[in-house]
Amino acid sequence: MLKNRIIPCLDVKNGRVVKGINFVDLKDAGDPVEQAKIYSDGGADEICFLDITASNENRDTIYDVVERTSKKCFVPLTVGGGVRSIVDINKLLNCGADKVSINTAAVENPKVVLDSSKKFGSQCIVVAIDAKKNGDKWEIFTHGGRNNSGLDALEYAKKMEDNGAGELLVTSMDRDGTQIGYDVDLMSKIASKVNIPLIASGGVGNLDHLVDGIKLGNASAVLAASIFHYGKHSVQEAKEYLDSKGIPVRI
Amino acid sequence: MNVTIVDYYSGNVSSVLNSFKEAAKYKPDLNIKIKLSNKLEDIKNADKLVLPGQGSFKNCINSLKGIDGLEEALKEQVQIKKKFILGICVGMQMFADYGEEDGGSEGLGWISGTVKKIKIPIKFQENCKLPHIGWNGAGFYVVRGPIADKFTNRLGSGEAGDKHFYFVHSYIFHPKDIDNLLGETYYAGQKFMSAVIKENIIGTQFHPEKSGNDGLLMIKNFLCL
Numbered sequence: 001m002l003k004n005r006i007i008p009c010l011d012v013k014n015g016r017v018v019k020g021i022n023f024v025d026l027k028d029a030g031d032p033v034e035q036a037k038i039y040s041d042g043g044a045d046e047i048c049f050l051d052i053t054a055s056n057e058n059r060d061t062i063y064d065v066v067e068r069t070s071k072k073c074f075v076p077l078t079v080g081g082g083v084r085s086i087v088d089i090n091k092l093l094n095c096g097a098d099k100v101s102i103n104t105a106a107v108e109n110p111k112v113v114l115d116s117s118k119k120f121g122s123q124c125i126v127v128a129i130d131a132k133k134n135g136d137k138w139e140i141f142t143h144g145g146r147n148n149s150g151l152d153a154l155e156y157a158k159k160m161e162d163n164g165a166g167e168l169l170v171t172s173m174d175r176d177g178t179q180i181g182y183d184v185d186l187m188s189k190i191a192s193k194v195n196i197p198l199i200a201s202g203g204v205g206n207l208d209h210l211v212d213g214i215k216l217g218n219a220s221a222v223l224a225a226s227i228f229h230y231g232k233h234s235v236q237e238a239k240e241y242l243d244s245k246g247i248p249v250r251i
Numbered sequence: 252m253n254v255t256i257v258d259y260y261s262g263n264v265s266s267v268l269n270s271f272k273e274a275a276k277y278k279p280d281l282n283i284k285i286k287l288s289n290k291l292e293d294i295k296n297a298d299k300l301v302l303p304g305q306g307s308f309k310n311c312i313n314s315l316k317g318i319d320g321l322e323e324a325l326k327e328q329v330q331i332k333k334k335f336i337l338g339i340c341v342g343m344q345m346f347a348d349y350g351e352e353d354g355g356s357e358g359l360g361w362i363s364g365t366v367k368k369i370k371i372p373i374k375f376q377e378n379c380k381l382p383h384i385g386w387n388g389a390g391f392y393v394v395r396g397p398i399a400d401k402f403t404n405r406l407g408s409g410e411a412g413d414k415h416f417y418f419v420h421s422y423i424f425h426p427k428d429i430d431n432l433l434g435e436t437y438y439a440g441q442k443f444m445s446a447v448i449k450e451n452i453i454g455t456q457f458h459p460e461k462s463g464n465d466g467l468l469m470i471k472n473f474l475c476l
Contacts, residue, residue, distance in 0.1 A: 002379070075417070095265065
């Protein structure tokens with residue numbers, strides 16, 4: 001039976017972890033590679049890096065991070081943030097990323113999803129959707145949530161599936177950082193609209209939220225950042241909790 | 252021991268390279284050298300071969316056949332010299348006679364059978380997506396002989412499949428001869444082939460290089476054959 005996945009996400013800026021696990025025995029708590037290794041040893045089903053490096057000069061730092069991580073972690077690694085072109089994707093995959101997530105570039109130029117899925121295969125193309133509720137629908141935001149594209153999230157999700165996306169990473173901008181739980185309404189609506197797997201993101205504050213993301217949001221995988229940081233919950237605890245709620249997980 | 256990972260431009264192979272290098276560390280006595288190459292001399296000099304594969308069957312087979320002399324060199328080493336080869340994902344699928352993806356194309360024809368798209372029955376459509384992405388169990392048959400036993404050593408056996416491996420695919424290989432079936436996996440109410448074996452030819456639908464410690468163990472088992 002296929003298991004639901006738990007994906008810890010690390011924000012990386014200039015090659016360093018912004019938040020992160022605050023374990024005393026870490027040699028270098030700011031090193032994304034060490035943090036990723038802790039997660040993968042702890043049972044994370046995948047690892048996600050979100051590169052939030054603002055300046056162009058430091059953008060190359062992520063490639064070194066990916067290269068070093070792929071020599072230490074033997075679970076799938078997804079890298080997002082600033083992925084704009086086939087050249088970027090090629091570079092990340094060559095460094096050892098297994099998947100890339102494309103956000104703003106997919107909105108501005110949907111052809112990049114079409115071209116990259118043809119060239120590299122749908123299995124490595126994740127389209128990241130940042131959506132915010134507006135009345136009775138959700139709209140797509142870009143540039144880290146700053147710009148409203150006005151696009152309808154459900155229609156956009158379907159279009160990205162048609163363009164060859166292998167998975168959708170859906171983040172509710174209303175919930176992101178709030179720790180009050182996923183927008184399961186948004187998740188389940190998108191999940192029923194498409195046939196590709198959905199990864200839920202944005203708003204996790206406790207382990208019940210992960211359960212809700214899967215049971216109510218119909219997500220195939222749940223992504224979370226802060227609950228795994230600072231040792232609040234380990235990935236193993238999260239898995240045992242999901243298991244106790246009857247959700248199939250890899251333990 | 253020389254191990255050549257066949258590089259025929261099928262996409263990202265650095266994960267395969269890294270995982271084999273990691274698994275080789277457990278066996279320093281074998282003096283394993285791992286190389287990523289499509290040079291014919293590296294194919295000939297290899298003791299073991301690895302055939303990765305990502306993307307579509309058609310792209311992969313066209314790309315492999317597009318490299319001058321590669322198919323013949325592989326055939327000689329695998330079919331005549333009987334060197335061990337491990338096919339991963341589409342690399343494994345290419346062992347088949349035929350793949351239906353993208354209008355269809357001929358495979359290498361080393362293991363009789365066809366690669367077809369997974370059919371999701373209507374009652375499973377709401378919860379079972381395609382591609383089949385993520386961690387799933389694999390159960391390995393115990394009656395496939397000593398090579399199969401060594402390859403799946405300490406990775407469980409029987410139906411349940413208590414060991415998990417990482418999958419990402421929409422197509423599956425249906426071998427003609429049931430004796431080639433090495434492992435099976437359940438998805439969307441059906442069982443499908445997730446590992447094949449025919450003498451020295453071994454393949455997995457899942458990605459051992461992305462399957463954590465159990466995947467590394469399987470790679471180590473392969474290196475020890």
